[in-house]
Each structure stands twice: as C-alpha cells, then as structure tokens.
Amino acid sequence: CSLPPAGARSALRAAGRALNMRDGTETFGQRIAAGGLAALTALVLVFLVAPILIIVPLSFSSGSFFFYPLPGFSLRWYQDFFTSTFWLPSVWNSLIVGVSATLLATLLGTLAALGMWRARFPGQGLILALIISPMVVPVIIVAVGVYFAFAPLGLTDGYAGLILAHTTLAVPFVVVTVLATLSGFDRTLLRAAASLGARPLTTFRRVTLPLILPGVASGAVFAFAASFDEVVVALLIAGPGQRTLPRQMFAGINDNISLTITAAATMLIAISLLLMVAVEWLRRRSERLRRAG
Numbered sequence: 001c002s003l004p005p006a007g008a009r010s011a012l013r014a015a016g017r018a019l020n021m022r023d024g025t026e027t028f029g030q031r032i033a034a035g036g037l038a039a040l041t042a043l044v045l046v047f048l049v050a051p052i053l054i055i056v057p058l059s060f061s062s063g064s065f066f067f068y069p070l071p072g073f074s075l076r077w078y079q080d081f082f083t084s085t086f087w088l089p090s091v092w093n094s095l096i097v098g099v100s101a102t103l104l105a106t107l108l109g110t111l112a113a114l115g116m117w118r119a120r121f122p123g124q125g126l127i128l129a130l131i132i133s134p135m136v137v138p139v140i141i142v143a144v145g146v147y148f149a150f151a152p153l154g155l156t157d158g159y160a161g162l163i164l165a166h167t168t169l170a171v172p173f174v175v176v177t178v179l180a181t182l183s184g185f186d187r188t189l190l191r192a193a194a195s196l197g198a199r200p201l202t203t204f205r206r207v208t209l210p211l212i213l214p215g216v217a218s219g220a221v222f223a224f225a226a227s228f229d230e231v232v233v234a235l236l237i238a239g240p241g242q243r244t245l246p247r248q249m250f251a252g253i254n255d256n257i258s259l260t261i262t263a264a265a266t267m268l269i270a271i272s273l274l275l276m277v278a279v280e281w282l283r284r285r286s287e288r289l290r291r292a293g
Contacts, residue, residue, distance in 0.1 A: 052269055059262035066259070077263040087264060090248035096159065097244060098228040101166035105223040108167070109174025110216050114208075116175075117182045132172040142169065143233040150237065157239030165237050166227040173226055174219035181215025214282045221282070225275050229268065 062072035081087045116128055134142055146165045147156065155161030185208070193203040209216075231246035238247060245264060252261045 055262050055265050056269065058259060059266040061259060061262075064259065066257075066262075077259045080258075080260045081263045081267075084260065086252075087245075087248060087260065090243050090245045093238075093242055094228055094244040094246070097162050097166055097242070098224050100159075100163045101170050101227040102220050102224040104163070104167040105170035105174050105227075106216060106220040109171045109219060109223070110178050110212075112171070113175045113178035113182060114204075117179060117185075128175075131175055134169050135172040135176075139169070139230070139232045143236045146233060147236045156237055157242070159242055162234065162237045162242055162244075165233045166230060169230060169233065170223035170226045173222035174216070177219035177222060178212060178215050181212045181218075185211060214285050218279050218282045221275050221279050225272065228271065 057068075057070060058066060059077055060073050060075065061070045062074035062076065063070065112131055116124065143165075146161075146168065150156050150161045150165070155164065189207050189211075190203055193207050194200075198206070228244075229246060231244070231250055234242075234244045234247040235250070238244065243251070245268070249261055249264055252258065252264075
C-alpha cells in the first residue's frame with residue numbers, strides 16, 4: 001500500500017497530539033505550559049476581582065472609615081443611601097437617562113444594523129467605522145466634542161442633551177450586537193416571505209424581528225450599561241438637576257468621603273452582574289432558536 005501524502009501525514013500527527021493531550025498523556029513541557037497559563041489566568045482574575053472584594057464588605061461596615069478589619073456588621077450606609085437627598089435623586093436621574101438612551105439607541109442601532117446588512121454600497125466599511133467610533137475614541141474626546149456641539153443649541157444643563165449624548169455612546173453596542181446576530185440569519189426566509197405576498201414591514205415584524213430579538217435585547221442591555229455607568233459626558237453635559245449616580249459618586253469622593261459611596265458602588269456592581277446574567281440568558285436563548293431553526 002502507498003504512504004499518505006505529506007499534508008495528510010501532518011494532519012494525522014496533529015490529530016495524534018490532540019488525542020494524546022485529551023487522554024492525559026501530555027509531555028512535561030505541555031504540563032508546564034498549561035500550569036503557567038492557569039496561574040496567569042488566576043492572577044488576572046484576582047487583579048480584576050480584588051477591587052470588588054474590597055469594596056463590597058466595606059459597605060456593610062459599622063465603622064465610619066475605610067479600614068480593615070471591619071469593626072462590625074451594619075446596614076447603616078444602605079439606609080443612608082436610600083434616605084439621602086444627595087444620593088436618591090441621582091438614582092432616578094440615572095434611570096431616566098439610561099432607559100431613554102437605551103430606547104433611542106436600540107431603535108437607531110437596529111435600523112442601522114439592518115441597513116448595513118441589507119445594502120451593499122461603496123464606503124460601507126467607512127460608514128460602519130464612523131458608527132462604532134464612539135466605542136474606540138476616548139470618552140473625554142467624545143464628551144468635549146458633544147459639549148461644543150450642544151452648547152450653541154442650548155442642549156447642555158438638561159435631560160435632552162444628556163440623553164442624546166448617551167445615545168451616541170450606546171448606539172455602537174447595539175449595531176455590533178445586532179450585526180453579529182444577523183450574520184447567521186438565512187436570507188432565503190425574506191425571499192420566501194416576499195414570494196408569499198408579505199410586505200416588507202410585515203416580513204420584518206413576523207420573520208426578521210422574532211429571530212434577531214435576542215440580539216436586539218442583548219444590544220439594549222449593553223446600551224443601558226454604557227449609559228448607566230457613564231460619568232465623563234455627565235460631568236460636562238448634565239446640570240445640577242441631572243446629576244447621575246456615577247457623577248454623584250465622583251462628587252462624593254471629592255467633597256465628602258463617606259462609606260455611603262461603598263453602598264452605591266455595591267449596588268452598581270449588583271446591577272452589572274444582573275445585566276451580565278441577562279446577556280448570557282439571551283445568548284443561550286439565541287443559540288437555542290438558531291439550532292431549532
């Protein structure tokens with residue numbers, strides 16, 4: 001019998017190495033590399049999680065200063081947060097701005113993603129780069145540009161300007177997420193709906209939207225997180241009556257250091273975790289729908 005060609009022999013050797021690793025017969029060098037990678041991953045995780053592990057216990061301290069060990073357990077800082085005229089209005093402002101910016105960003109981002117997906121025209125890559133540029137451009141540059149653009153129009157020191165600015169920051173998250181969802185969409189479904197007499201709006205409402213809805217919802221979650229945690233634009237655009245929670249935390253650090261700020265930070269961490277859980281649930285639901293289709 002003849003020997004397999006060189007390409008086939010290389011593939012067989014690679015498959016053999018993969019099987020050896022899977023069977024637990026790795027070489028000494030492979031074990032060292034795997035152990036080093038695991039140690040490096042653990043160090044990165046500790047570096048990322050350490051601030052959370054420090055802040056969260058402090059929010060339950062009965063003392064009045066940032067120090068360990070804790071003198072005792074207390075909910076006084078959460079009580080102070082929910083009864084304070086300094087903190088509570090900022091929560092409502094964050095919710096008003098966050099929800100409004102999320103609705104606008106979801107609508108505009110979904111339409112932009114559908115347009116980029118359906119159409120083919122010169123300069124499409126450049127337009128997409130411009131749309132998602134707020135994700136990569138430093139926020140301070142965006143904030144200064146928005147301020148100089150909105151100031152002559154009287155859109156500073158109000159909800160309208162802040163909502164529009166946060167919408168600008170949130171739209172790229174929706175566009176990227178929806179485009180990723182549309183990459184696995186079967187275009188023949190649109191042609192089938194058109195052949196059956198469905199109008200474009202009916203096709204979108206009955207065919208396209210149900211299939212991309214998990215991606216749209218994931219983009220909306222990311223948009224809300226981008227708006228709710230934003231502080232730089234709020235420092236330049238928001239007035240005294242529109243102070244959001246992150247801006248109030250920034251002011252609290254500079255003006256009056258109190259452990260109430262750790263309670264606010266802990267709640268922001270909890271909201272972020274809930275958003276992460278929601279995104280993961282939507283991702284798994286999208287995979288199930290794709291497999292079922």
